[in-house]
Amino acid sequence: MDGRKRKVLHAIILDYIATADPVGSRTIAKKYNLGVSPATVRNEMADLEEMGLLEQPYTSAGRIPSQLGYRYYVDSLMIREALPPEIKEMIRGALRSRVKETESLIQLSSKLLSQLTNYTALIMAPSYAKNTLRHIQLLAVEENKAVIIVVLDNGHVEHCTVEVPDYLNPEDFTAISHILNERLQGLALEQWKPSVLKSIYSELKYKKKVLNNIIEIIENSLAVDHDNKVFLGGTLNIFNQPEFKDINKVKGLLSLLEEAENIKDILQGENTEGTIVKIGTENALEGMKDCSLITTTYELEGETIGTIGILGPTRMEYSKAISIMEFLTKALTEGLRNI
Amino acid sequence: MDGRKRKVLHAIILDYIATADPVGSRTIAKKYNLGVSPATVRNEMADLEEMGLLEQPYTSAGRIPSQLGYRYYVDSLMIREALPPEIKEMIRGALRSRVKETESLIQLSSKLLSQLTNYTALIMAPSYAKNTLRHIQLLAVEENKAVIIVVLDNGHVEHCTVEVPDYLNPEDFTAISHILNERLQGLALEQWKPSVLKSIYSELKYKKKVLNNIIEIIENSLAVDHDNKVFLGGTLNIFNQPEFKDINKVKGLLSLLEEAENIKDILQGENTEGTIVKIGTENALEGMKDCSLITTTYELEGETIGTIGILGPTRMEYSKAISIMEFLTKALTEGLRNI
DNA sequence: ATTAGCACTCGATAAAGGAGAGTGCTAACA
DNA sequence: TGTTAGCACTCTCCTTTATCGAGTGCTAAT
Numbered sequence: 001m002d003g004r005k006r007k008v009l010h011a012i013i014l015d016y017i018a019t020a021d022p023v024g025s026r027t028i029a030k031k032y033n034l035g036v037s038p039a040t041v042r043n044e045m046a047d048l049e050e051m052g053l054l055e056q057p058y059t060s061a062g063r064i065p066s067q068l069g070y071r072y073y074v075d076s077l078m079i080r081e082a083l084p085p086e087i088k089e090m091i092r093g094a095l096r097s098r099v100k101e102t103e104s105l106i107q108l109s110s111k112l113l114s115q116l117t118n119y120t121a122l123i124m125a126p127s128y129a130k131n132t133l134r135h136i137q138l139l140a141v142e143e144n145k146a147v148i149i150v151v152l153d154n155g156h157v158e159h160c161t162v163e164v165p166d167y168l169n170p171e172d173f174t175a176i177s178h179i180l181n182e183r184l185q186g187l188a189l190e191q192w193k194p195s196v197l198k199s200i201y202s203e204l205k206y207k208k209k210v211l212n213n214i215i216e217i218i219e220n221s222l223a224v225d226h227d228n229k230v231f232l233g234g235t236l237n238i239f240n241q242p243e244f245k246d247i248n249k250v251k252g253l254l255s256l257l258e259e260a261e262n263i264k265d266i267l268q269g270e271n272t273e274g275t276i277v278k279i280g281t282e283n284a285l286e287g288m289k290d291c292s293l294i295t296t297t298y299e300l301e302g303e304t305i306g307t308i309g310i311l312g313p314t315r316m317e318y319s320k321a322i323s324i325m326e327f328l329t330k331a332l333t334e335g336l337r338n339i
Numbered sequence: 340m341d342g343r344k345r346k347v348l349h350a351i352i353l354d355y356i357a358t359a360d361p362v363g364s365r366t367i368a369k370k371y372n373l374g375v376s377p378a379t380v381r382n383e384m385a386d387l388e389e390m391g392l393l394e395q396p397y398t399s400a401g402r403i404p405s406q407l408g409y410r411y412y413v414d415s416l417m418i419r420e421a422l423p424p425e426i427k428e429m430i431r432g433a434l435r436s437r438v439k440e441t442e443s444l445i446q447l448s449s450k451l452l453s454q455l456t457n458y459t460a461l462i463m464a465p466s467y468a469k470n471t472l473r474h475i476q477l478l479a480v481e482e483n484k485a486v487i488i489v490v491l492d493n494g495h496v497e498h499c500t501v502e503v504p505d506y507l508n509p510e511d512f513t514a515i516s517h518i519l520n521e522r523l524q525g526l527a528l529e530q531w532k533p534s535v536l537k538s539i540y541s542e543l544k545y546k547k548k549v550l551n552n553i554i555e556i557i558e559n560s561l562a563v564d565h566d567n568k569v570f571l572g573g574t575l576n577i578f579n580q581p582e583f584k585d586i587n588k589v590k591g592l593l594s595l596l597e598e599a600e601n602i603k604d605i606l607q608g609e610n611t612e613g614t615i616v617k618i619g620t621e622n623a624l625e626g627m628k629d630c631s632l633i634t635t636t637y638e639l640e641g642e643t644i645g646t647i648g649i650l651g652p653t654r655m656e657y658s659k660a661i662s663i664m665e666f667l668t669k670a671l672t673e674g675l676r677n678i
Numbered sequence: 679a680t681t682a683g684c685a686c687t688c689g690a691t692a693a694a695g696g697a698g699a700g701t702g703c704t705a706a707c708a
Numbered sequence: 709t710g711t712t713a714g715c716a717c718t719c720t721c722c723t724t725t726a727t728c729g730a731g732t733g734c735t736a737a738t
Contacts, residue, residue: 022730024730026730026731037680039733042733043679043680043733058688058689059731059732059733060686060689060730101500141490141493141494142494147490147494147496149490151480151486153480153481157498161494239586250589254575363699363701364701375711378702381702382710384701385702398718399701399718400700400701
């Protein structure tokens with residue numbers, strides 16, 4: 001693959017990304033100043049097609065990049081653009097701890113990301129498994145009902161409502177809360193299971209049943225449900241893409257995004273750090289075969305705690321999207337630290 | 340408007356609702372056993388068109404109901420169908436207090452409603468203004484940060500994170516929580532403002548600043564933000580309607596539904612009780628001119644506390660949708676009582 | 679190795695030609 | 709007088725045909 005071939009491929013991909021129209025030899029030769037004639041470009045294009053990097057929608061149309069072509073572009077041709085300073089300032093400003101809660105900050109980020117890129121943003125919120133308990137409280141409301149409130153050291157609050165037996169009186173609630181706090185305070189959520197629960201059991205034998213219940217519920221509500229919440233931004237941006245003018249495609253993709261589980265699957269694919277680009281069928285889900293996904297991870301105190309993704313058509317402004325995403329990720333990490 | 344005209348109109352509307360195709364005189368005469376010839380039906384149809392109840396998409400096509408036609412149908416022709424018992428049982432079963440929290444129950448209802456009707460369900464959750472405070476607590480997390488937790492008598496929990504001055508120590512938090520509880524417990528949220536806050540101020544003069552802050556924040560987070568939350572179900576059902584095969588229409592409607600404020604406007608239109616049907620341009624929003632909205636209210640302890648809506652095309656199965664909605668509303672009211 | 683020239687391909691767009699569903703009108707009928 | 713059969717007419721939808729033009733691949737000249 002000589003230099004000129006690379007230039008031709010690069011030009012075709014850039015042009016197609018910008019226009020969504022198949023690109024002809026004439027356009028390339030003229031617009032991108034290759035200094036050769038269209039005929040020469042045609043020869044190169046024929047070669048590139050043979051190599052599997054380009055495709056022809058039909059005989060005698062221009063060329064469009066193949067999935068492999070995009071792959072080559074992302075891996076070896078793409079130039080990382082510097083973000084304009086005003087965009088940088090805008091992102092920094094928006095995320096600079098105006099918000100006091102992790103989840104709100106993440107929601108804001110997803111909105112921002114989708115607006116800046118014009119694609120769909122997917123963000124997986126951090127797991128709270130490593131956060132420690134600040135306070136837990138059992139509180140009676142109405143008959144037979146109580147709420148459990150769990151406050152973590154980072155200010156995150158979870159709660160759920162449970163049924164409790166009649167015979168518990170206010171003092172019982174206080175007592176249970178007290179013991180739960182004593183035993184669990186300062187412990188990370190992921191440390192709850194093994195040793196600790198048993199010792200609480202023994203301490204509260206006479207109320208074993210209710211407590212058993214509670215611990216089960218806490219586990220469920222924290223570990224399964226609310227862990228790894230997912231936030232979406234700009235789902236309707238799909239409508240702007242010409243490759244999604246077919247209503248069934250749009251419907252398919254939106255249905256897919258409606259299920260939080262799907263999004264977790266999409267994002268959780270790898271736990272590798274750094275920016276990853278998955279193009280077309282490189283994505284596991286069938287419904288995403290015309291899409292590309294760019295993911296990266298964000299961190300807190302040196303540890304990876306979540307994933308950010310941008311979902312767009314394979315004909316995507318990779319370079320711009322990556323720049324924005326990486327910068328926003330940094331700003332988010334910063335924002336989370338200052339929260 | 341004689342009996343036969345009504346029969347013809349009714350038949351046309353039912354047929355059009357079922358098929359989405361303009362209806363011809365032949366179809367009506369045959370399929371709906373009017374006992375007259377197509378020619379006679381044609382005469383009636385011409386009269387009905389003159390009255391503004393029918394329209395012709397173009398000369399020599401069949402007729403379709405006009406907006407006025409639907410109006411007449413809903414007001415005077417529509418027969419309320421009894422819901423099949425298995426559907427009734429299904430709704431009752433689903434909403435029978437498997438869920439312990441108001442908002443979860445409402446979310447479930449919206450999902451159910453959209454699945455049963457194949458339209459989009461909109462539900463406005465109750466305002467908590469009349470609920471009384473069960474417990475309020477100020478809790479320090481990390482430096483300079485505290486969470487305020489508010490638990491209502493119905494088990495609803497709200498929380499928000501606030502910044503607090505350095506000089507407060509744990510005892511201060513306890514003291515403030517204590518006083519807040521003492522003064523506010525048992526009071527409905529809507530009663531907070533006037534008299535009470537002043538007396539709290541005086542009691543806590545020396546910490547006036549922080550308390551001031553807190554009360555402001557509580558007011559904001561409860562009254563403005565989380566009050567009247569809105570739940571959507573089946574937004575993608577729009578895609579099933581042939582009148583929304585145009586991608587721009589879908590986009591327009593989905594964008595409209597993306598904004599919670601819009602939905603509040605849509606639902607809040609009237610505070611009248613009972614079922615209301617708004618057809619086409621009877622809806623205030625421009626983007627809904629091809630849609631109909633059926634709303635009804637649900638209650639708790641005899642008081643109206645929220646609104647339920649079904650959004651579909653003007654060519655909607657009004658009868659079925661109303662039956663389902665009204666029954667589900669009853670079941671929801673029941674479910675809320677048992678929560 | 680590059681390029682000009684040229685015939686050829688194939689989608690997109692427009693124009694033309696039925697086919698069919700449904701109407702409105704007229705005249706006959708009970 | 710209300711109802712109906714008959715019939716010409718209208719208008720959309722679908723298919724067919726023609727034209728256009730962008731872009732290619734090949735060949736031969738440079």
